Amino acid sequence: MKSSDGSHDHMIGQLSDQQMELLLRDFFAIEVPAVLPTARQPAVQLRRDPVDHSVRVSRSAISVRSGRLTAALALAALGLCAVLLNQDAERVAAMAARVNQPAATTDSMLVSPQGATKGGRVPVGADGLLLQETEQIEVHPQR
Amino acid sequence: MTSSEPAGSGLLARNEEIAHFYRENARELWAIFYSMCSDPERAHDAVQEAFARLYDHHGEPVRDLRAWLLRVGQNWLRDVARRKSSSCSLLPGLDEFTGAAVDPRQSAELHERQLQIRAALAELNEDDRKVLVMKYSMDWSAAQIGTVMNSSAAAIDMRLSRARRRLAEILVEQGYQHEEF
Numbered sequence: 001m002k003s004s005d006g007s008h009d010h011m012i013g014q015l016s017d018q019q020m021e022l023l024l025r026d027f028f029a030i031e032v033p034a035v036l037p038t039a040r041q042p043a044v045q046l047r048r049d050p051v052d053h054s055v056r057v058s059r060s061a062i063s064v065r066s067g068r069l070t071a072a073l074a075l076a077a078l079g080l081c082a083v084l085l086n087q088d089a090e091r092v093a094a095m096a097a098r099v100n101q102p103a104a105t106t107d108s109m110l111v112s113p114q115g116a117t118k119g120g121r122v123p124v125g126a127d128g129l130l131l132q133e134t135e136q137i138e139v140h141p142q143r
Numbered sequence: 144m145t146s147s148e149p150a151g152s153g154l155l156a157r158n159e160e161i162a163h164f165y166r167e168n169a170r171e172l173w174a175i176f177y178s179m180c181s182d183p184e185r186a187h188d189a190v191q192e193a194f195a196r197l198y199d200h201h202g203e204p205v206r207d208l209r210a211w212l213l214r215v216g217q218n219w220l221r222d223v224a225r226r227k228s229s230s231c232s233l234l235p236g237l238d239e240f241t242g243a244a245v246d247p248r249q250s251a252e253l254h255e256r257q258l259q260i261r262a263a264l265a266e267l268n269e270d271d272r273k274v275l276v277m278k279y280s281m282d283w284s285a286a287q288i289g290t291v292m293n294s295s296a297a298a299i300d301m302r303l304s305r306a307r308r309r310l311a312e313i314l315v316e317q318g319y320q321h322e323e324f
Binding site: 014015017020021023024025027028030031032033 | 170173174177183187253256257260261275276278279280304307308310311314315320
């Protein structure tokens, strides 16, 4: 026996529409989860915010720390440069002083103290050795 | 949800928004997934899976949240169905064991009846199954079902009547006798 108008009193095979109604209500009362629990958030998701926060805090701390370290290093480098420059300046000054220092008068000289004599002969030394100054030295190849 | 900025309070607000959407829509999504797989546990898993992926989604903003969740849940159900043949399944009824004192015979009969109706529902076409699930699992009116299925209330009433009739026929063919419960 088939129902065509969907009335509750009609029989559908061995099951009336009324029975089907009850059957489906009973069925879904068991089938449907009574209370759908709250959505499962992935574990990573639950931890993400605190981790992000701590990472942000530690990053800023690191950046402050690294800033201070950089400044200290820069100051140390500047100090070192100043010390080295100072040492160099002292060394240069000492060398300049040494260069400018006049030669000791007691040392013997092999050149005339009168300077250029234009071909003249000048005795040098106590033994009467003559020194002839010349303008140029001529070099002749040997055969 | 038009934007998703996963940072600090923005992330917390987004999670709250998702939790709210879950409370409002999880049952409907369950019903739709159930009408696809005829398995309450799997439908529930599909809902959970869809929302878990939404929590992890930080790409393009989701324009239509409901449609996005439905698509994710459907794809997940398809994947599970594909893997089903090569994987072992839980023992039927194991999850229902709560340790409470129940009459084993009554429990077995109830379980048998549920399986039989589930099998009959699985024989229906998807639209018929969907209207029955929405009507009886969520107690929706024909008008409400009509808005979801893009149909008029009158057409939904007709479809409901036809689906009940078809289900009764299938149950009779399967040897179901209502005196059993």
